[in-house]
Amino acid sequence: MSIEPLSVAPSPVPVAAPAATLMVVPWHDPIVDTVGFDVRSNYVELFWLNVLGPTATWTLRRLVTGLDRYPLGYELDLAETASMLGLAYSAGTSNSFARALQRCQLFGMSQAVPGGLAVRRRVPPVAARHLSRMPPQLQAMHQQWRVREYTLNDLERGRALAEVMMAAGDDPEVVERQLLAVGVSPAAAAEATTLATHRGAATA
Structure with missing residues (x-):
């Protein structure tokens, strides 16, 4: 049984009490998941790092690494984890590790739940309000990332459809026209048809 987050609105991270440990559980969000x-992806390193800062980003990665080993949740030793990350920690919120946890929560990477903290294993795209505060070079990189991601998704969708049509006996010209008809971009339709043709020839 998973522990569901109470609200998207930030609440104080439950580390102010002198407790030595914190229960970490996965935050289940069907859309973002x-x-x-992934919190260890290049996307997070390139773009979320600018928003969260390096300390909170590494803290988030460490929390999620624990969920890889214990998918249902685990008990986090606060002082030990802070020490492993090279951060100061003491009971209360006026220390670098507690501030990193709070920053993760402030930007929606984690959320207080009864008895602990729910943490995202996958994070959403950076919001427009955060992008607008980034350096121009980083904004341009994000735009290029979005275009590349869309193109790759379009190509993969086109390739899958093309292979099905090729297997049904359609000619390459017919396949490419059909891909265009269902909304695949011209460049992706041409490339997908070529890939499907080569795959069909290799398996013949």
């Missing part, structure tokens, strides 16, 4: 990015 489907379309989001």
Whole structure:
């Protein structure tokens, strides 16, 4: 049985009490879990790092690494984890590790739940309000990332459809026209048809 987050609105991270440990559980979000990015991905390193800062980003990665080993949740030793990350920690919120946890929560990477903290294993795309504060070079990189991601998705969709049509006996010209008809971009339709043709020839 998973522990569901109470609200998206930030609440104080439950580390102010002198407790030595914190229960960490996965934050289940069907939408973000489907379309989001792994916290250790290049996307997070390139773009979320600018928003979260390096300390919170590494803290988030460490929390999620624990969930890889204990998918249902685990008990986090606060002082030990802070020490492993090279951060100061003492009971209360006026220390670098507690501030990193709070920053993760402030930007929606984690959320207080009864008895602990729910943490995202995948994170959403950076919001427009955060992008607008990034350096121009980083904004341009994000735009290029979005275009590349869309193109790759379009190509993969086109290739899958083309292979099905090729297997049904359609000619390459017919396949490419059909891909265009269902909304695949011209460049992706041409490339997908070529890939499917080569695959069909290799398996013949």
